[in-house]
Amino acid sequence: MGLAVAFILGLYLGALTQSLVKDILMPLIGLALPGVADLATLEVAVGSQIFRVGSFLVAVITFIIVAFVIFVLVKITKRIGIE
Numbered sequence: 001m002g003l004a005v006a007f008i009l010g011l012y013l014g015a016l017t018q019s020l021v022k023d024i025l026m027p028l029i030g031l032a033l034p035g036v037a038d039l040a041t042l043e044v045a046v047g048s049q050i051f052r053v054g055s056f057l058v059a060v061i062t063f064i065i066v067a068f069v070i071f072v073l074v075k076i077t078k079r080i081g082i083e
Helices: 002-032 053-080
Strands: 044-046 049-051
Touching: 002 053
Parallel strands: none
Antiparallel strands: 044 049
């Protein structure tokens, strides 16, 4: 039962974090960079190829936040004594 609860909470934590990064953090970072309205839509053109690096940046930042939250939760549960 605990594994099912952890899975469901992890799933929604990921969705919540993705929304936080895409809808709040990326526009704020875009405001800090001149000429970029939203970092999530950032594209880099190399020759005739267009690389959409904004979506990748969203995924990387989301992963880092989720990994940090899981790290903190594991540290807290070990300190409390929950295995």
